[in-house]
Amino acid sequence: MATNRSAGGGGLGTRLLGTRLLDYLESKKNLAGSACGIVGLGLTLTGVAGTYWPVVVAGLYGAGALIAPPRRPAPPEPEGPTEQLNGVREQFGRLREYVAEVELPAPAEGRLAELMELYGALLEPGWVADVLATDPESVHALSRAIELDVPECVDTYNRTRWWTRLTPGGESPERHLERQLSLLHEEAERVTADLREAEARRQQTHTTYLEERGQRS
Template sequence: MVAGLYGAGALIAPPERVDRPYFDDTAAQLGVIREQFRQLEEYLAEVELPPSAGGKLAELMELYGALLEPGWVADVLATEPDAVHALSRGIRLDVPECVNTYNRTRWWNRLTPGGESPERHLERQLSVLYDEAERVTADLREAEARRQQTHTTYLEDRGRS
């Protein structure tokens, strides 16, 4: 009987609570991304790129830098995890991969010319990344516009009460 009561108590007792894992908050992630951005800038300063791609890369890096600049823009960025992810992926993976594959492919093209030029691929890749960064910026601007509209509606509703 005691064993039965013990078994019944074990079945109806709540399970042991396991603490959820701790993940860095988005603001802390932005600090890491800023440091990675600085490393990327140092790397890009050492790499030889064609002038046609250099302009698009400069525009892309300027946009990334503006989004990461400490202040209210970064605060808005920190509220959008998808935007932070897109920015992080661009800085940590996409831009370095574009530049590295360009340099490797350019070397191979010197040995066996032909096919589509590595410069053209690099320009296309950087254009796609720039377009993505512009979409992130537009989404952040739209989120701020929605916040403003919501606050206006709140104030108008409050004034009617």
């Protein structure tokens, strides 16, 4: 068994070495070095290099390889709609864990629960999420709200409430929190309305197509 593993490991190492060698042979460094090496061979044939021609050829090859621009790494492939939405779902999962640990006044807590329910319905895997994934602006709006806005609302409320206990007076932090959550809920409703409108347009387009097809036949 050990012999088989060694043989397998040796074969893998050989393949990796061959791949690296092939990559280098196709690299700009090797091409530039080879071009300079050919110049060295030309000097050798004309007698310029003399008896030191191997040193001249090797030196010109090395110089060409050094001055050649390095290989640029391939740019990362942009995330597709599915990957982006999966990222938002992960953010939403972390947000759920965060808000479960905080205590909020009853009105704000109810508003936050409604907001979280709406986010969850939009992100639930299925045809609704598939429609959402086709609208990058809506995905961005949800991602921003889930990752930044909601945690900021809760965090600033807790901090402001602590200071208010020391120095009472001024506008209630609870009122600010309720207003912030209401604005975020309105934004989520606009996202929902936009998606619903897109589906309505799709339905109308199909109706028009069927009507026109019926008239042609």
